[in-house]
Amino acid sequence: MSSETVTLTIDGQEVQVPRGATVLQACESIGVEIPTLCTDPRLKPYGACRMCVVEVQPGPPRPTASCTTPAGDGMTVVTDSQSIKDIRKHVIELQLQHHPLDCPYCDQAGTCELQDEVFDQEIFQSPYETVPKAHPEEILNEVILINHNRCILCGRCVRMCDEQIGVRALDFVERAVGTFIAPAQHEFMDCERCGMCIETCPVGALLSRPFKHAARSWQTEKTASTCPHCAVGCSLLVESRHGSVVRTRSNGLEEPDRGILCAKGFFGHSFVNSGERITEPLVRRNGALQPASWSEALNVISAGLREVLDAHGPQAVGVVGSPNTTNEDNYTLQRFARAVLGTNNVYSQSSGLHAAARTLRAVLGSAAGPRSQSELLESDVILVVGADIGQTHNVVGAHVKQAARDDGRTLLVATRLASGLDDFATVAARVRPGAEAVLLSALAGADIPNMHALTGIDADTLTAMRSRVQAAGTVAVVWDTGVWTLGKAEAIAQGAANLALAHDGVKLFPLPERANAAGTFLLGMAPDLLPGARPLSDDEARRQASDAWGAPVPAEPGLAFDDFIDGPMQALYVMGEDVVGGSANPQGAQAALERARLVVAQDIFMNATTEAADVVLPGATFAEKGGHFTNFEGRLGRLAPAIPPVGKARPDWEIVARVSAAMGADFGWRSHEPISTELAGLMQRPSLPGSRESAAVNGAAPAPADGFVLATEQHLYTAGVSGRRADSLTLMLPEAVAELNAGDAQRLSIAHGDRIRLSADGGEVNLKALVADRVPPGVVSLPDRFLEAAPRQLDPRAPDGAAVRVHKV
């Protein structure tokens, strides 16, 4: 016991803390408040501000900074003697010598730690001549600006960027009284725009440009919610005022975000109040979509569905759920489809994760299921394959960097593009797009002939990786299941499963491509699954669902989506998804929708599917409804309504429930809570044995002799339809771009910013070229999830790894 904890006395009170805790933490554990300015619980102790001084016995005969002093056995700490109070007051008075008193004007007022200290220390005037600095505000990049006058040089932004994000974009410049904070590399702060420097700044020095002067901090309503942009599911504090979201911030230090956010979480909220939102139901009259009342829209839908059911039977009806909407929304849609319409044609467009999860389950059984992030970060070896998770799942990427640097994890990186992870990796290699599955199999021990030509990784590097994997007790294999896995998701999952079969310590972490993709799988949003991702063929599962829903669930599985829309489809209900734009064959899908008797699309923005729909219903964004997202770990992230839905929009579950009620089956729900309870009762996870058979993965085609290989990954600043409507994110990346290596660009005499044309067998796109260091030679990168240039335009089935030609326009 004694080695684990230390006992010390603080202001006459005895306290036990774990060994290694600081005196500051010991004080906080018993509620003794110590004022601090340079302390952030996310950061390591620094001792810059000297506000936290205490008297320690035994110890040096002078005040000691409690944040950097480890608590020791038998210490006596005095925190509130007169001399300590004088020192603290003096520290603030010295800070105020240069700090401008523009609080009525400053965005940080109300959450300013310096302001709080001035009040706590009861400072009403300065004993010194005050000389406010008068530097102009400096714009660092599209979203961040700095006011040097207010800066107190605590270094929290510098340390946050280094310790937590691993980017090191900010640093101290100059020395002594001339010190100021500036971008470390260039004048322009080319960082990840995560906004965490703004978040941690105790004063109003680093400011968010989108939030500048938008509201005072105390006027906003704060709602704890969950980020809708990716499958990490970071907790957000949504701040709203007068019915619009004014900013989002990090909320608490808990998993999965541990107190940090990325650019999408911090700046990507303005789509909620975009002027392009669908705000009222639209019904097609005389060939055009026209505004209608809710009752008219519901009548059209229920009449159309009933007509199709009577004429063609339930097999002609299908519903599409969405990884952008909550578990409750998807569950309501599923219950409506299976119990009210009587069809198992239930879909979700999160193909990458569904394919990966199915393959892993088939091979490894239900034990493959989602695992927690702490298991990932505590593995001896972390292997990142394929897409750069620093771009696709930025916050997990930041945690992986930290684990590699601070906790001594071995990081192996086999991504297609160079990334920030490389700096923290033990072995970093570039794998050729299309050869990821082969690489995984090779790591599992498969003997692949012609390895270097196939994967672009030489034998030495492969051996170095393989030996580290084999020597490790636990290995976490991490890959994003975004668009780059299109057409090869099964192969990659099989490759990872092969590795898991070859090594008992391997844990697999497929990172879903969108916020609730894992949720749609676990909810069984598929023709052959039921809630809990239990197979439809499981009689017990079907009986339980039938009992809960009060109607039999048909035993016959639904058709695959492409077969369905090309075959019996007469009516389609789409919720929060673009089935046309996201299809491998957009023209075919659009023709199919136009052929159908009734297409209902429920969404927040117009897209190719809503344009082709007969009825368009206004759905609600994450900030306007309650519910839950399931993140990559299987953890539920709670959403809470921060603002009322815009216009006539309603939460998606409510719209589906109203349609169901109009069809004569009222679920009786008035809020999302009974849905959460009902679906939790059905979410029993099946216990399935896997085949546990290793299988050879199909070999990748060798690199084309001339031309380029296409790499399509999600970019950090793109987040699909909603992300492209978030002004701050579009500022960071205004238009679709293709990235080229500098050598290749020079060879083709393409300059940064030129228009180029990418063409492949499937089609071509015109877009802007960027010369980027992160792209290896012979590869052209087309970031996914722009609206105007989709990788699928080049190759509808499997764009990633396709041979493309690049021309200057």
Add this chain to the structure above:
Amino acid sequence: MPLGSGVLTGLKTVLMVGRRKPSTVMYPEHVRDIGYRFRGQVGMRRDEVTGGMTCVGCGLCETACPNDVIRVDTSENADGTRFVDRYLFDVGRCVFCYFCIEACPVDALQRTHDFHLVTEDRRGLLIDGQKMIEIYENDQAYREAEQHNIGPGAAIANWFERG
């Protein structure tokens, strides 16, 4: 007391009061002078440089208001300063406590003597910053009169003005 003296006293009072001028006036044709310490509608000072509102949009009046009268919407100006998009004052909810005037760090909000608050439509009670500037400037005569210490209680009035 002799019999009938009560009647005579009453008659005397009636005769005396009957000779006086009536206290009532024909409002709104005739408007009585009001006391200079009268707490009327809150006005807004005009900024001498910009010609617009003096308000810097700090929102302290909105925060100080006990009755949710004030709403200040701000955004960023081209030069990076705070721009007041609109300043809304709901006269119908105001209790004339003047907490907003006390809170204002730039003395943009000012007391006036305006009590002509009647409208036919309650939407007319929601006034903006420009209207408040008008109210303040129309109050000029009263402010000047106040400075000349007319009438009793001048000492108290001066104390009030000095703050």
